[in-house]
Amino acid sequence: MAQQTSINLIDDLTGGQAVETVHFALDGRNFEIDLNKKNAAALRKALGGFVANARKASPTNNRRPQGSVGRASAVARSGGTKADRAAYLSAVRTWAHDSGLRVGDRGRISADILARYEAEKNSN
Secondary structure, three states: OOOOOOOOOEOOOOOOEOOEEEEEEEOOEEEEEEEOHHHHHHHHHHHHHHHHHOOOOOHHHOOOOOOOOOHHHHHHHOOOOHHHHHHHHHHHHHHHHHOOOOOOOOOOOOHHHHHHHHHHHHHO
């Protein structure tokens, strides 16, 4: 049996149809927002003067924002052992599948999915 999953982006400002997810960072925190063509252009225009006069940060200056979840956090949250980490990541994969999110059965899990899992887990 074939399965098809559709993802419809909703503009986070207007609630209408969005065409893209725009990623940006400010004050050491990464953000993303789904926008239609007009709102994406407005955001780029508003930031354009600042971006044109800014310098690109080196990889050593790109710190992970506070509260984000990465591999080290997954190990720490799971108790630190390899088996605990595997159990934690298995729980995340199960939750993601049950939530209709795309996640592979192997390999890395995106920071977005890990953060969403943690947020839901902490809200319960």
